[in-house]
Amino acid sequence: MKMKRKLLSLVSILTILLGAFLVTKAVKAEQITNYTNTASITKSDGTPLSPDSSIRYWEPLAISNEIAFPDEVSIKAGDTLTLKLPEQLRFTTALTFDVLHANGQLAGKAVTDPATQEVTVTFTDVFEKLPQDKKMSLNFNAQVAHDKIPTPGKINFTYNGVVYTTTVEGKEVEPVNPTVYKTGYQDRNDPSIIHWQVLINSKQSSIDNLTLTDVVGEGQEIVRDSLLAARLQYIEGDDVDSLDEAASRPYEEDFSKNISYQTNNTGSTVGFTYTFANSIKNAIFISYNTRLTKSQSVGNDMTNSIAISGNNVTYSDSVGYARIESAYGKASSRQRRELPTTTTVAETTTSASSTTTTEATTEATTTTAENTTTTTEAATTTTSNASTTTTEAATTTTSNAATTTTETATTAAGTTTTEAKGTTSSQTSTTTSQVPLTTNATTVSKQSVKRKVRFVLPSTGEQAGLWMTAVGLVIVAVAGVYFYRTRR
Secondary structure (H helix, E strand, O other): HHHHHHHHHHHHHHHHHHHHOOOOOEEEEEEEOOOOEEEEEEEEOEEOOOOOEOOOOOOOEEEEEEEEOOOOOOOOOOOEEEEEEOOOOEEOOOOOEEEEOOOEEEEEEEEEOOOOOEEEEEEEEHHHHEEEEEEEEEEEEEEEEEOOOOOEEEOOOOOOOEEEEEEOOOOOOOOOOOOOOEEEEEOOOOOOEEEEEEOEEEEEEEEOOOOOEEEOOOOOEEEEEEEEEEEEOOOOOOOOOHHHHHHHOOOOOOOOOOOHHHHEEOOOOOEEEEEOOEEEOOOOOEEEEEOOOOOOOOOEEEEEEEEHHHHHHHHHEEEEEEOOOEEEEEEEEEEEOOOOOEEEEEEEEEOOOOEEEEEOOOOOOOOOOOOOEEEEEEEEEOOOOOOOEEEEEEEEEEEOOOOOEEEEEEEOEEEEEEEEEEEOOOOOOOOOOOOOOOOOOEEEEEEOOOOOOOOOOOOOOHHHHHHHHHHHHHHHHHHHHHHHHHHO
């Protein structure tokens, strides 16, 4: 029983320690809110919005944001920044785009969300490494949220504290070609998907041996599982006036599975054909998706064409367009400044009847023992009306030896130069220098010190976890030894 209690205690301690190991002090991601934003909203052609301007029903608006962060704001990897559209605007599709730093590194990933009408940037560690003068720009498109406002009419909305006023025009009803018509639009949630719709023979004319040929534009491939091709129900005197009506009219025949596809040299499906063997007078409705095979530039239009021919119709074709929404971002910042060099200048002046200027450099080393050694190097210049004397002396005091050397040179105009080097020996030595009472001394000390600045990133939970793990291992080892000995 006693042994079971010991084992139970050991298991409890190990469980507690294991839990402690798993709990690390992780750095929590934060929402960045301290910044300034200089934003603008313009029409697709760059014209600013104004009370006198108007925008088409489906016209995209260009939104530009120039964001600056104070130096004291720390932006770590995983931190986020969110911008929200006013309720009168909406994103047409979900986009994910890079925010590239000027040095070529990725500063963040941005995502537009049509469900929340927000764009969120998740930062990397670039602003941790380069924390000074942090700036970022975000550019994306939006449209009027037609389900939130009455159109046509004047609208007012506020973005980034600025009020915008403009007029939204009514919805355009494009005339449908009675023979063939095609159009496309980008998917709301997946920007790499384009939805295409085709309407053929909307006037329900009789056509013999109708052949249709569809070819997608460059940079796309057909998603075969998405294709629907149908002969619509013929209704006398009721022509098909729009794609919406075509999509809602009952089908007389679904010939989707009889389509013949064409592929390119990479195996991608890039077109299809179909021929009706007999005479028909039905309208034809086709819808399918294409997937972008490469990234597209901002505001680029994708193309898609379809053509028809028959025994009793003139060859006719139509090119459909789908606008590709896109966005981009940029960032810039730099390292912290290095510490500046330091220069110290000191000047002392005392006035009297004579002037002595002294420039001195002293290096001294003192050792406490039986003998004492002092080394002094000095240079002194004394000026008077009659003569100029320059003396350079080096004095060393040791023990048991003495050497004195004097060198004298005399020049014209009463100038004497003396150079003396001496060594004096004694157990105790005292040197007394008498200096004139009047001294004008200037001492200049120039020193440049470059200290290497050490950049330290914020501590993370991994560092704390390592220390905790080490302490835990020591506790486990001690506990194991203890229980081992108690069992014996």
